[in-house]
Amino acid sequence: MAARERAKELRRQIDSGQDPLQEKRERREAPTVEDIAKDYLERHAAKLKSGKTVREYINRDVLPLWGKWKAADVRRRDVIELVERKAQNTPIAGNMLLGVVRGLFNWAIEKDLLEQNPAFKVKPPAPKNSRDRWLNEQEIRQFWLKLDTARMAPECRAALRLILCTAQRSGEVLSAELTEIDTDRAWWLIPAAKAKNGLQHDVPLASLALGEVQKLLGVGRWLVPRRYTSKDAHTTVAGLSNAHAANQEHFGLPRFTPHDLRRTAATHMTKTCGVSRFIVGQVLNHVEKGVTAVYDRHSYDSEKKAALEKWDRELRPILGVPTKAKLVEMAG
Incomplete structure (x- = not known):
C-alpha cells in the first residue's frame, strides 16, 4: 500500500510539471x-x-x-x-x-x-550591557586580589590587569606583540591595523602596567600567547571573556565584563584624577569628529602619559600597593 501511494504521489508531481528526480539531486x-x-x-x-x-x-x-x-x-x-x-x-x-x-x-x-x-x-x-557598569574602589581591590586565585591562565590574569591599568581594548591587549613594546621607554605601540578605529595609538605604560607587561615577557611573538595549541596564536577575546565569566562567582561582585574594566579606568580618570574628558578620549583612542579633528594631528603623548600616571597613583592605594615615592622612602 505504501509503495502504491508513493507511486501515485510521483505521478501527481510529474503531471503537475514537477521533476522529483531533479528535486532529489x-x-x-x-x-x-x-x-x-x-x-x-x-x-x-x-x-x-x-x-x-x-x-x-x-x-x-x-x-x-x-x-x-x-x-x-x-x-x-x-x-x-x-x-x-x-x-x-x-x-x-x-x-x-x-x-x-x-x-x-x-x-x-x-x-x-x-x-x-x-x-x-x-x-x-x-x-545587553547598559554600558554604564564600572567598578568602585572597593570592587577594584577585591577583583585585583581575587585574580591571584582565579581559575585561569596567568596570562589571562595579567591581561585583565593590563586592561584596567591602561584603559585599552581587550582585543588590542591580547593581540599585542613583543616587538610593539619598548620596556626601556615604557611605551606600547598599537599599529593602525590592530586599532579598532584604524589609527595608530601610542600607549604610555605607567609602573603598574609595566609590571604586568614584564610578567608576560617571554619567548615567542605574542604578549599574551594562547595556551594548549600548536599554532602561533594569541589568546582571543572570546577566550578571555570565557575565562573571566567562569570566575564571576569567585570574584564575588555584581556581574561585569573585561570591557567594564576599560570603562572603570576611564571613569576614575575623569571622576577622581581630574583628567579632562578630551584627554581621556585620547587615552582610549576614540575618534574625534568635526573639521578641527581633520587638521589636528597632535599625538597628545605627553598628556596621555600624565593621565595614565595619575591613574597609576590613584590605583596603587586602592590596591594597597605602595607608591613609587613610598617605595623610595621605605628603601631609605
Whole structure:
C-alpha cells in the first residue's frame, strides 16, 4: 500500500510539471552548514579584525552541532536553543554567538546560497550591557586580589590587569606583540591595523602596567600567547571573556565584563584624577569628529602619559600597593 501511494504521489508531481528526480539531486547538492562556513571563514571572516573570534565560535559552537546539516534545514528554533545553551554559563558569549550565526547566514544569502536567515529577529539571550557598569574602589581591590586565585591562565590574569591599568581594548591587549613594546621607554605601540578605529595609538605604560607587561615577557611573538595549541596564536577575546565569566562567582561582585574594566579606568580618570574628558578620549583612542579633528594631528603623548600616571597613583592605594615615592622612602 505504501509503495502504491508513493507511486501515485510521483505521478501527481510529474503531471503537475514537477521533476522529483531533479528535486532529489538539488537536495543532495545543497550546501551543508560546514560548506558555507568554510567559504565564509576563508572569503570573508579572514578579512575582519574579529576574524579569529568568529572562527573560534564557528569551530567550537556551530560546526560540532550543525556541520553536517543542510544549511537550509537550520530553523529559528535551532538558533534559539544554540544561543540560549551558550548563554547559560556565559550570557554575553550567547549574544556574541548569535551575532556570529546571523553574520554567517547573512553572508550566505548575499552569495545566493540560501534564501532565509534562521537567526532573523532572534532576540539576544542575555540583556545587553547598559554600558554604564564600572567598578568602585572597593570592587577594584577585591577583583585585583581575587585574580591571584582565579581559575585561569596567568596570562589571562595579567591581561585583565593590563586592561584596567591602561584603559585599552581587550582585543588590542591580547593581540599585542613583543616587538610593539619598548620596556626601556615604557611605551606600547598599537599599529593602525590592530586599532579598532584604524589609527595608530601610542600607549604610555605607567609602573603598574609595566609590571604586568614584564610578567608576560617571554619567548615567542605574542604578549599574551594562547595556551594548549600548536599554532602561533594569541589568546582571543572570546577566550578571555570565557575565562573571566567562569570566575564571576569567585570574584564575588555584581556581574561585569573585561570591557567594564576599560570603562572603570576611564571613569576614575575623569571622576577622581581630574583628567579632562578630551584627554581621556585620547587615552582610549576614540575618534574625534568635526573639521578641527581633520587638521589636528597632535599625538597628545605627553598628556596621555600624565593621565595614565595619575591613574597609576590613584590605583596603587586602592590596591594597597605602595607608591613609587613610598617605595623610595621605605628603601631609605
